[in-house]
Amino acid sequence: MFESPVLGYAHHRMILDEEGRPADFEFLEVNATFERIIGLPRGEIIYRRAKEVLTGSPEKSFDWPAFYGPVALEGKEKECEFYSESLGKWYRVQAYSVEKYY
Numbered sequence: 358m359f360e361s362p363v364l365g366y367a368h369h370r371m372i373l374d375e376e377g378r379p380a381d382f383e384f385l386e387v388n389a390t391f392e393r394i395i396g397l398p399r400g401e402i403i404y405r406r407a408k409e410v411l412t413g414s415p416e417k418s419f420d421w422p423a424f425y426g427p428v429a430l431e432g433k434e435k436e437c438e439f440y441s442e443s444l445g446k447w448y449r450v451q452a453y454s455v456e457k458y459y
Contacts, residue, residue: 365391371422371429371458372406379426381406385459394444428452429459 359366366388374380384402392399395410402410407421419439427433434453441448 359388361388361390363390364388365394367391369407369425369429369459371425379422379429381408381422382425382429383407384410394448396444424450425452428454430457432457 366386367384368386369382370385371379372381372383383404383406385404387399387402392402395402397410411421424435424437428435432454434451436449436451438447438449440446
């Protein structure tokens with residue numbers, strides 16, 4: 358999956374606020390397809406917070422930390438679909454965790 362030409366892949370680390378709630382996440386790894394999908398090179402994504410990477414994007418209004426929180430903290434699998442106004446496309450996001458906080 359990591360080298361897939363059609364599936365974007367991103368590995369994140371959840372960042373919690375002072376109360377232990379999901380507040381942001383850091384990109385740890387992405388594949389070339391993910392780079393192409395969001396229009397940024399790996400060097401502008403890796404080890405940066407989502408709130409830094411996704412600025413200027415309409416998708417920043419989607420609460421990604423709330424979506425990924427149960428996945429990273431409780432090991433739940435989740436899926437959602439959303440329309441990206443900036444990219445003019447529908448996307449399906451599937452998330453799972455093999456380690457707490459990731």
